[in-house]
Amino acid sequence: MRDHDELIGQLCAQATPVKRVSPAWMRATAFTPLMLALGWVAATIFHRAVTGWSMPDAGIGIGIGIANAAISVLLGVAAFLRALTMSVPGRNLHWRGWMALSFAAWLAVAFSSLGEPVGLSDAYREGRYCFAFLLTAGLPMMAVAIAALRRTRSLTPVPSLATAGAGVAFLSFGLLAFCHPAATTIADTLGHLAAALVLGVLTTALGFKAIRA
Numbered sequence: 001m002r003d004h005d006e007l008i009g010q011l012c013a014q015a016t017p018v019k020r021v022s023p024a025w026m027r028a029t030a031f032t033p034l035m036l037a038l039g040w041v042a043a044t045i046f047h048r049a050v051t052g053w054s055m056p057d058a059g060i061g062i063g064i065g066i067a068n069a070a071i072s073v074l075l076g077v078a079a080f081l082r083a084l085t086m087s088v089p090g091r092n093l094h095w096r097g098w099m100a101l102s103f104a105a106w107l108a109v110a111f112s113s114l115g116e117p118v119g120l121s122d123a124y125r126e127g128r129y130c131f132a133f134l135l136t137a138g139l140p141m142m143a144v145a146i147a148a149l150r151r152t153r154s155l156t157p158v159p160s161l162a163t164a165g166a167g168v169a170f171l172s173f174g175l176l177a178f179c180h181p182a183a184t185t186i187a188d189t190l191g192h193l194a195a196a197l198v199l200g201v202l203t204t205a206l207g208f209k210a211i212r213a
Contacts, residue, residue: 021152024084024091031148032077035141035168039175043137064113065182071106073174078102079167080145086163087154087211106170113184127191130176134195138172142199146207157212158204165203169196 021027078099085091145164154160173192 021088024081024088027084027148027151028077028081031144032080032171035080035144035171036073036175038140038144039137039172042140043133043175045136062182064109065177067109068106068113068182069174069177071102071109072170072177075099075102075106076167076169076171076174079163079170080148081167083145083160083164083167084148084152086156087149087152087160089155110184110189113182114186114189127188130180130188131191131195133176133179134169134172134192135198137175138168138195138199139202141168141171142203142206145203146210149207149211152211154211157208160211161204161207162200164207165200166196168203169199172196172199 022030078095082093082095082099085093142165145168146161149160149164172195176192
């Protein structure tokens with residue numbers, strides 16, 4: 001077009017006001033309950049009534065189960081909030097230390113819940129169940145997380161999506177804690193971490209084009 005003023009005039013006539021995005025904490029508050037609800041509904045097909053927060057000492061088992069669920073959900077919300085925040089240019093992240101402390105607390109709970117080693121067949125059966133539960137619960141939460149990030153896009157899509165994937169994984173851990181014995185094994189814990197890694201990779205791979213600025 002030779003007449004640039006006419007082009008500018010056409011663009012101005014077609015332009016519409018841009019709606020300001022809500023703060024990250026408000027979006028996290030709105031989306032997190034939806035993510036947990038969808039994850040729980042999806043994972044109910046794997047629910048087993050015979051499991052529970054059982055350990056040789058019932059009080060310790062209940063305490064560890066509650067701590068595991070609470071810290072997992074807390075880390076999931078914090079990671080999801082961080083992903084939403086870092087997707088907006090210029091937003092500062094001041095609470096990295098608190099996340100590190102929370103993750104250290106989660107590791108402490110995970111190690112304190114390690115029980116006696118089990119046979120390979122039992123470890124495979126338990127690990128397969130947990131792996132399937134975490135992926136089934138995480139997939140709908142992953143879709144919601146990508147949709148939430150798509151609202152703002154991101155100049156750094158890989159870190160944003162990887163952080164969101166970590167949030168999805170920990171929220172899935174929180175749901176699993178309600179139908180998983182407090183006592184676990186190293187093989188079982190490694191299965192949990194493997195599922196978290198898969199959720200992180202899937203979130204990054206499937207959401208990259210959707211949120212890339």
